[in-house]
Amino acid sequence: MTQTLEIGAISVMPGEVRRGGIPIGADMYGRERQIPIIVCRGAQDGPVLWLNGATHGDEPEGPFSIFLTLQQLDPQKMRGTVVAVPVLNVEAFTAGTRGDPLDTFSHDMNRLYPGKADGYPTERVAHAHWQAMKDNCDLQIAIHSGGDHSYLAHMIFASDNPPSLELAAAMGPNWTLVFRSGTGGGNPSSQIGALGKAGITVELGGNCRTLTSDFHEVARDLCAGFLNVMRHYGMIEGQAQYAGSWRMGYQIALLAPATGIFVGNPDLPFETPIENGTMLGQIYDLFGDVIGEVRAPQEGVVFGLRAKPSVLEGQWCCFYGVVEETVNDLITRK
Ligand SMILES: [Zn+2]
DSSP, X not given: OOSOEEETTEEEOXXXXXXXXXXXXXXXTSOEEEEEEEEEEOSEEEEEEEEEOOSSTTOTHHHHHHHHHHHTOOGGGOEEEEEEESOSOHHHHHHTSSSOTTOSSSOOGGGSTTOOTTSOHHHHHHHHHHHHHTTSOSEEEEEEOOTTTEXXXXXXXXXXXXXXXXXXXXXXXTOOBEEEOOSSSSSHHHHHHHTTSEEEEEEXXXXXXXSHHHHHHHHHHHHHHHHHXXXXXXXXXXXXXXXSOEEEEEEEEXXXXXXXXXXXXXXXXXXXXXXXXXXXXXXXXXXXXXXXXXXXXXXXXXXXXXXXXXXXXXXXXXXXXXXXXXXXXXTTOO
8 A cells, every 4th residue: 555656747645646747758849748637545444546637638627526525525634546537538628629629530539538648639638548547447437418409407328238237327316327338438437437437527517607606506516425425435434325226228310400500499408208209399490480399208317408599400409318227226127
């Protein structure tokens, strides 16, 4: 336990918090670039939890919820380690866009893990992150939101293995929608799942909710989930809370049937069961006529909706969930 823990370019002893980075090559000025990381290592041994924010550069909920979480931690009273990566894709975050605008060949960082040492620019960043994380990670939470175009309500995409489903359940009472996302796919959660570890992707928020109190509310909600996870695994003191049951199923992308202005149904509830055919939103042309409708394709739940009214035919309008089963044993499925 007195050994140093090496993550990226930094070394951390028990009971220490260290800031540093994961080297990712030089910029045009010749300066070494690093993915910024903060490692909070408990005085006692325990699991290593990675919190990965802003894989997509238009999703600031990750960084802010990570800041709030770190404020709550005292390494002297902690077991295990939190490796916090507020912003994974710094180039994209700088531009405020989903991917690095200078990298058109590997734009979506959440589709190309484990990355490539000799690949396109974003593949190289993913590779450096993956190499730093893969052998030093028991629990991985990737933090996402609706970003520039949508709002997403509480939703967890969990790798399809028991440790990941347990981690999803450990997020606490607000997180009752848990969909399986397979293992071995191109996102970090899925890759961690393929190693037999726990990996989940949590979705909450969007740029439509980044103004003052609204942004704090979203970030506090996420932070409460991360602290609940830490209680569940004995990393910090206190009793974890759980949902009574979890709804599992799959998502359907509901795409715009026309080009125009998308306006959601004002009475639309998120995360609540709705019937087949329920009106979710309408699309207007520039004369004010309704030229398209988005309706529930079957019984299910809306967990996300387009928040950017301007829409092209074929663009995402609604994140629709179909619930296949309700389970109450995610914690005990080992
Ligand atoms: Zn995202």
